[in-house]
Amino acid sequence: MRAVESLSLVLVATLLGCMPGTPPTIAKAPTPSNPLEIVIYNYTYAPDTLTVNVGSTVTWINKDLAPHTVTHRSYGKDPFDSGNLMYDKLYTHTFRRPGQYDYICALHQGMQATVVVKDTATTH
Numbered sequence: 001m002r003a004v005e006s007l008s009l010v011l012v013a014t015l016l017g018c019m020p021g022t023p024p025t026i027a028k029a030p031t032p033s034n035p036l037e038i039v040i041y042n043y044t045y046a047p048d049t050l051t052v053n054v055g056s057t058v059t060w061i062n063k064d065l066a067p068h069t070v071t072h073r074s075y076g077k078d079p080f081d082s083g084n085l086m087y088d089k090l091y092t093h094t095f096r097r098p099g100q101y102d103y104i105c106a107l108h109q110g111m112q113a114t115v116v117v118k119d120t121a122t123t124h
């Protein structure tokens with residue numbers, strides 16, 4: 001009886017451990033602490049679309065136990081890549097040109113988000 005119980009406990013723990021996006025040590029979803037911060041949590045970027053003015057420095061922070069990256073591949077036009085961001089690590093990037101910057105996590109390519117950079121220099 002005891003052995004069966006502890007076996008099922010191990011089984012449950014194993015199943016939980018395999019589920020992506022449920023890190024056991026973080027109780028609730030963290031939220032960005034300022035308008036230029038993007039939190040990586042539960043295999044998503046929050047907010048998934050951020051609009052900033054040109055010249056803004058955006059900060060990403062990884063709140064997952066899994067490593068993630070912030071990777072924008074534009075083949076010559078302002079690419080950026082954080083490399084592997086471990087838990088609680090920051091990455092910052094300054095956007096010097098207006099445009100739409102789609103980025104992904106190079107490790108989990110289903111993770112996608114966008115930074116939209118507005119041109120404040122031109123008046124319409």
Ligand SMILES: [Cu+2]
Nearest residue numbers: 068105107108
């Ligand atoms: Cu990732």
